[in-house]
Amino acid sequence: MTMKRLFFLLTVCTFLSSCADAQFLKKMLKKADEINLLTIEQEMDLGKKVKSEIESDAKKYPILPEKGNEKVYAYVRGITQKILNSGKVANKDVFAWEVKIINDDKTLNAFCTPGGYIYVYTGLIKFLDSEDQLAGVMGHEIAHAAQRHTGRSITQAYGLNILLTLLTGNSTKQSVQLTKQITASIVGLKFSRNHESEADEHSVIYLCPGNYNAAGAAGFFKKMQDKSGAPPEFLSTHPDPKNRIKDIEERAKAMGCTGTTTNSEEYSRMKKLLK
Ligand SMILES: [Zn+2]
Incomplete structure (x- = not known):
């Protein structure tokens, strides 16, 4: 059954309670976050729109200038390249995988739009140790974009409306409004x-083939636990950090990842370049 047909049946069955497919549809709805109505091309197009929305709002998203920050950019882009070189990233040769740094020390966050536009906050870079x-x-x-979670979440949130709106072109009021809404939800990480x-899990899969400590993401959650005060909003809606640390470390062990590289010294030198 195609996704379009599934949504069509769902609409019909909402009105016909005796619909023969109702049970089947109920089961399918439990797996609703696996359905993606967007094509790769639509995700890439949406990613470009979100990128321009972000980069035209310097107040909300102050992009760190490339000039004067060449070394920091090279360092962070180098990390992206190592991840892509793992050979494990889906859509590696299709998506943009561009990196920009947002100059905001108060925000402990990073996000990636559909189509692979990655944004890392200076607050996160400064908070981490290695x-x-x-x-x-x-x-x-990167996994959220590569595994197309963004398209899947948007499908769940907006349903068929997205297809209709996105297909009407770039300039309609509705399309602009929707892009704004989607941008807000992508930055808010509502997965x-x-x-x-x-x-x-994919974070471990990407880091495992190289020299990195493959459970690097667990280090972030450990630091978050140690930090006094309330966790940032996006973390409170995520699974319990304790379970995430355990799952990440167990995954790295089960995969037999042997890398131990943390590059702590290089990292702290890079951090000092950020004023
Ligand atoms: Zn996430």
């Missing part, structure tokens, strides 16, 4: 539990 930790978090964010666990 390169494997940042690689772990970036691997997690399902399943998607979060899958992204954690």
Whole structure:
């Protein structure tokens, strides 16, 4: 059954309670976060729109200038390249995998739009202690795009409306409004539990073939636990950090990952370059 047919049946069955497919549809709905109505091309197009939305709002998303920050950019982009070189990232040759740094020390966050536009906050870079930790978090964010979680979440949130609106072109009021809404939801990281666990798992899968400590992402959650005060909003909706640390470490062990590289010294030198 195609996804379009599934949604068509779902609409019909909402009105006909005796629909023969009702049971089947109920089961399918439990797996709703696996359905993606967007094509790869639509995700890439949406990613470009979100990117331009982000980069035209310097107040909300102050992009760190490339000039004067060449070494920091090279370092963070180098991490992305190592992750892509693992050979484990889906859509590696299709998506953009561009990296920009957002100059905001108060925000402990990173995110990746559909189509692979990656944004890392200076707050996150400064908060972490070593390169494997940042690689772990970036691997997690890259996984959301590579595994097309964004398209799947948007499908769940907006359903058929997205297809209709996105197909009407770029300039309609509705399309602009929808892109704004989607941008806000992507930056807010409203992924399902399943998607979060899958992204954690892929972070290990990406880091394992290289020299990194493959459980780098666990370092981020450990630091978050140690931090006093309330966790950032995006973390409170994620699965329990304790379970995530355990799952990430167990996954790395089960996969037989032997890398131990943390590059702590290089990392702290890079951090000092950020004023
Ligand atoms: Zn996530």
